[in-house]
Amino acid sequence: MAMAASTSEGEPMMDINTTPLIDVMLVLLIMFIITIPIQTHAVKLDLPVDSPNQPKPPIDPIKNKITIDAARNVFWNGAPVDLVVLRQYLDQTQTMSPIPELHLQPNPDAPYEVVDEVLAVTKRANVEKMGFVGNEAYAKF
Known part of the structure; x- marks a missing residue:
């Protein structure tokens, strides 16, 4: 359907000028956007603080060392332990992934019965990745 257009040029225009209305609305929209506070989504976490006096964990995730001295003392990574x-340390290492x-x-002067007791503890703990270190101390040149 065609619109009827007025052909007379002397008549007043009956349509409203919407350009100033759009300009005012845009200015108000910009002012509204600027005054809205920025929404921040913050999650409060209590992170652990690294302290220099914190003791080293007794279990190394890569490798651990058991030493036995001549005085029948057993050491785990340099710290004295009992059987x-x-x-307990061996059981913890067997639950880690990968197993250290x-x-x-x-x-060389350690009593064999202490070494045997330590080997029995490692066998009961089902330790599979174990090796002897320092065998060159037993070699006679």
Whole structure:
């Protein structure tokens, strides 16, 4: 359907001029956007603080070393342990992924029965990745 257009040029225009209305609305919209506070989505977390006095974890995820000295003392990564604590450490290492290596280094003068007790503890803990370190100390040249 065609629109009827007025052909007389002397008549007043009956349509409203919407250009100033659009300009005012855009200015108001910009002012409204500027005054809205920025929404921040923050999650409050209590992160651990690294302290220099914090003790080193007793279990290394790569390799751990058991040493036995001549005075019948058993050491786990340099710290003295008894056989019960040694078993707890070994059980913890077997649950890690990947399982860390275990290095056993008895002193050449260490009593065999202490070494045997340590080997029995490692066997009961089902340790599979174990090796003897320092075998060159037993070689006679």
